[in-house]
Amino acid sequence: MKSSAKKVELASVDDLFSTEESRADAQRxxxxxxxxxxxxxxxxxxxxxxxxxxxxxxxxxxxxxxxxxxxxxxxxxxxxxxxxxxxxxxxxxxxxxxxxxxxxxxxxDDDQATIIMVDSNLQRESLLPSERAFAYKMKLEAMNHQGARADLTCSQVGNKLPGKKSSEVLAEQVGQSKNQIFRYIRLTELIPELLDMVDEKKIAFNPAYELSFLKKEEQVDLLDAMESEQATPSLSQAQRLKKYSQEGHLTLDMMRVIMGEEKKSDLDKITFTSDTLRKYFPRSYTPQRMQETIIKLLEQWQRKRQQQHDR
Missing domain, CATH: 3.90.1530.30 (Conserved hypothetical protein from pyrococcus furiosus pfu- 392566-001, ParB domain)
Structure with missing residues (x-):
């Protein structure tokens, strides 16, 4: 005959003598x-x-x-x-x-740790483009994983905001547009040498984005072309390099030709150092005041030439 008595679970000695406060403290x-x-x-x-x-x-x-x-x-x-x-x-x-x-x-878990790691650093005042690029990529991947585990659609994350994709949530959190988030992430496709040049401001962000579409071996050749021509690509040059790459026509010789071009900005710009100009002005003049004075003198000279031409 089976016993109808239910099993009774006895509390441990620790449970009997511990207080609710001590148990809560153990969980803190x-x-x-x-x-x-x-x-x-x-x-x-x-x-x-x-x-x-x-x-x-x-x-x-x-x-x-x-x-x-x-x-x-x-x-x-x-x-x-x-x-x-x-x-x-x-x-x-x-x-x-x-x-x-x-x-x-x-x-x-890996995703929770990644999100905390990225969030604790994104608040820093100055971040290098490479840091921001890899941080956005790592956090977005973690957010997407969390969404998949929760069986959410549209890459939603744990906060379950209806209709929100993880990329949209990330964009709101970091104060960037979704498009800019993906442009930064694209920089992770650059080889380390080119990405270092972006961090060092030798290559601007927009040209770097275009260069990220070059194949890895093409990026290595580009370093060679940049070294031989002592130049870095402008936006228009980077766009042409990308176009030729996608068409399958990009060669090292073509890169050298493009990098050897004189940039319009270089042709249009004349630079004087403050040391060069300082001897023509009183010591009390600031660089801004020197610039304003030079512009006025050039305007006077231009008017004088025009008057001589009209005679």
Missing amino acids: EKVLEIPLSELHPFKDHPFKVKDDGAMMETADSIRQYGVLVPAIARPDPNGGYELVAGHRRHRASELAGKDTMPVIVRDL
């Missing part, structure tokens, strides 16, 4: 002091950590006051922790001679 995130050696950089981290002046200032602040805002990390299956946010603070702590830094450890 805690700030841990973790050795710097156990914190590893985020995989494919797109933001550059440089030992520049700003980094030295941060190191000085940490040396004096410590790290005021904890980093965020997640457990690394291979040991230690993977940094999600706080790469610059980690490096500054090393420079400051610290052994540990405060960290909040969270269990995050």
Whole structure:
């Protein structure tokens, strides 16, 4: 005969004697002091950590006051922790001679970690084009993955805004148009050498976008043509390079011919340094005032020539 008595689950000793407050406290995130050696950089981290002046200032602040805002990390299956946010603070702590830094450890999947990593860096005042390009690409991919998992249409994300695509949500979050988001992401198709030139402002954004459509081997040849002609492509030149590439006619010789052209802007522009002009003006004159004075003198000279011609 089967017993009708139900199984009774006995609470553990810890559950019996713990309070609701202590149980809630156990679930709260805690700030841990973790050795710097156990914190590893985020995989494919797109933001550059440089030992520049700003980094030295941060190191000085940490040396004096410590790290005021904890980093965020997640457990690394291979040991230690993977940094999600706080790469610059980690490096500054090393420079400051610290052994540990405060960290909040969270269990995050790849997409959650990527979004936090990107968001914590996009708020910086100055971002290089390459940093913005890879950050937008990584976050958009993560947002699309989240939408797919939630069985949402149109690449919607977890906030379930009806009719919103992840690219539209991202555009609103970062204050860019959706088209500009994709133009930045397109820069990730450039080879590293060309992308570095974009970061260094040797190649402007719009020509760089056009060059991103060249095949990788064509981009390598373009570096050769730029070096031999000591020139970087203008927008119109980049557009022609893209056109010839898509038609299958782009060769190294053609690149050299295009890069060897004199640009209209170079023909129309005359540049004087302030040192050249300074000897013709009082020391109290600012560059703006020197420019205004030169324009007035040229106008007077032009009127005088016109009067002589009319006689």
